[in-house]
Amino acid sequence: xxxxxxxxxxxxxxxxxxxxxxxxxxxxxxxxxxxxxxxxxxxxxxxxxxxxxxxxxxxxxxxxxxxxxxxxxxxxxxxxxxxxxxxxxxxxxxxxxxxxxxxxxxxxxxxxxxxxxxxxxxxxxxxxxxxxxxxxxxxxxxxxxxxxxxxxxxxxxxxxxxxxxxxxxxxxxxxxxxxxxxxxxxxxxxxxxxxxxxxxxxxxxxxxxxxxxxxxxxxxxxxxxxxxxxxxxxxxxxxxxxxxxxxxxxxxxxxxxxxxxxxxxxxx
Numbered sequence: 001x002x003x004x005x006x007x008x009x010x011x012x013x014x015x016x017x018x019x020x021x022x023x024x025x026x027x028x029x030x031x032x033x034x035x036x037x038x039x040x041x042x043x044x045x046x047x048x049x050x051x052x053x054x055x056x057x058x059x060x061x062x063x064x065x066x067x068x069x070x071x072x073x074x075x076x077x078x079x080x081x082x083x084x085x086x087x088x089x090x091x092x093x094x095x096x097x098x099x100x101x102x103x104x105x106x107x108x109x110x111x112x113x114x115x116x117x118x119x120x121x122x123x124x125x126x127x128x129x130x131x132x133x134x135x136x137x138x139x140x141x142x143x144x145x146x147x148x149x150x151x152x153x154x155x156x157x158x159x160x161x162x163x164x165x166x167x168x169x170x171x172x173x174x175x176x177x178x179x180x181x182x183x184x185x186x187x188x189x190x191x192x193x194x195x196x197x198x199x200x201x202x203x204x205x206x207x208x209x210x211x212x213x214x215x216x217x218x219x220x221x222x223x224x225x226x227x228x229x230x231x232x233x234x235x236x237x238x239x240x241x242x243x244x245x246x247x248x249x250x251x252x253x254x255x256x257x258x259x260x261x262x263x264x265x266x267x268x
Contacts, residue, residue: 007140009167010035010236011044013215013228015204018052018059021066025050025073028087031234036081040236041138044200045087046171046215047147048099052206053173055125060097063090074104082106084137087200088146088171096127101144101171103135111135116155119148134163140241141165147172150185153192160193161259166244168193172201176212183214191222194248194259196239203230220247221254 114129143159203213248259
């Protein structure tokens with residue numbers, strides 16, 4: 001078989017509520033199954049999708065209680081349906097908590113990316129991750145970047161330029177008041193790296209925070225292919241990986257070809 005040239009990715013947008021862990025997981029499963037019916041190869045879920053976004057003791061306790069059930073549920077769905085599932089969840093390792101993204105691939109052990117750049121109250125609760133993470137699925141290389149980290153261009157550059165990521169996956173629980181950052185940064189990270197970028201956002205109001213929603217799939221050109229708006233629901237898109245090579249290396253049409261003209265000697 002030849003190298004994968006197209007892959008279909010789905011993104012889930014919803015408002016997981018604190019104190020409703022079982023319901024959050026059930027709603028996520030329903031959306032995953034809906035996307036599976038539509039033929040997606042990979043599903044992306046928001047940051048802290050099973051607990052709702054929080055840094056308080058109650059959220060941490062709920063995350064600990066849901067940890068095993070969440071992993072077992074996602075793994076079973078991934079194996080049965082031959083689909084990859086990526087989503088944000090809190091995890092406890094020894095005596096430390098991490099704001100993590102779990103990567104569940106069919107018939108493989110879950111792998112985690114621990115958020116490396118923490119924001120506001122997160123810094124007093126979570127330990128920062130120590131490394132960036134890429135993974136390969138269906139011959140496509142993916143990189144993970146979480147929420148606040150969208151504003152650090154170096155992360156996406158390292159994932160794409162050094163590790164070969166063609167698609168950036170970004171779980172979000174992003175404040176609606178920072179909408180300009182979200183809009184510009186998501187498009188910029190895709191455009192400057194000639195990569196697809198897929199976000200999955202929490203939406204609505206948790207009682208503590210108003211979330212932006214607007215889950216989106218962005219082309220390597222920086223164009224928004226599809227966006228969820230403010231309502232709960234799903235989006236999906238078929239990604240043509242040939243566009244990554246075009247926008248990175250070919251000086252044709254509207255292509256920027258930044259990687260073809262990148263001065264590696266100046267950035268050592």
